[in-house]
Amino acid sequence: MAGRGKLIAVIGDEDTVTGFLLGGIGELNKNRHPNFLVVEKDTTINEIEDTFRQLLNRDDIGIVLINQYIAEMVRHALDAHQRSIPAVLEIPSKDHPYDAAKDSILRRAKGMFTAEDLR
């Protein structure tokens, strides 16, 4: 079990999560929290943030996929994440196309070239 590798988690809207779960990354059993969260209109920011932090603290997760508009809601938590595992990857959503200027990692790379600390 330990040798099989780490999981891919996803936090996103219904379509994103359904799509990636269709690809085969979902884990749901009674022993552990699920590795996905469907964010709907009535999902609170606290819930998203709690789930995000929980996923980051788990040592069996390698990647966290998150829609960029959701990442914006919890930007402070993303920017505070320094470790390379789990890696956080921002993906677009249907209503919000990908904007490289908002991506935490690319902002840090850009920050190497300006005086501001963009974290």
Place this chain on the structure above:
Amino acid sequence: METPFGAGLANILVVLPARLAVIGQPERRRLLSLSVTEKRLWLAMAGQDLRKELDSLLLQLLRDLEELEAKRVALNTRVEEGWLLLAKARYVMGTKSVGPLQYPSCMEPRVFVRASENQDTMQTFRLVRADAQTPEEVEPREAALRRRKGPNKSPEPELSAAPQDPLNWFGILVSHSLRQAQASFQDAFFSLQYCLFQYNVNQTSFYAAFSFLRKVLYLEDKPFPRVMIKIILKQL
């Protein structure tokens, strides 16, 4: 000045920090304690080979950033295709028949990621499919399958090795669009893998070494590049 101005600037911005990254702690402390003049002298003595190294490191960084961008575009395209196909599947199968209501209460992942660290402390990721496992690792699932199908059925390793296909959550006969959506998201995983590899370029010790360089030169409150250009040009 042998290198053109652009490359020189690039040297300053990226490669000096990278070079500093290999300097040990005692050396760093010593550098921090130097006066401004002594620091300028140290920089001037950094020399030609440093510049060359800087040039090549910077070019590598820019190449990697470009590749990251390309992989990201590929990932986004696959994901967007996937959404369109999901919408088509909903059109055929019914609005509520493709969504969170169909998620089972028990899921087993089929795709994993293995991370390994190389000597530069860069993480590399490899996607691994569940059915590529060795027979020993299959044991627990085999036992579960045996219980599910009843004690009479003898377990066949190849059947019990694969977790259930998520397509089955949505019914016996699923729309072709749904299969295509699954393939699209599975392709997205491969772009994802390359994206992450490039990401690590930006998370390496460059950033830490860069902050150190600013401290060394008392430049925390100044616009870094312009002051650095002045210092370096004065040495030439």
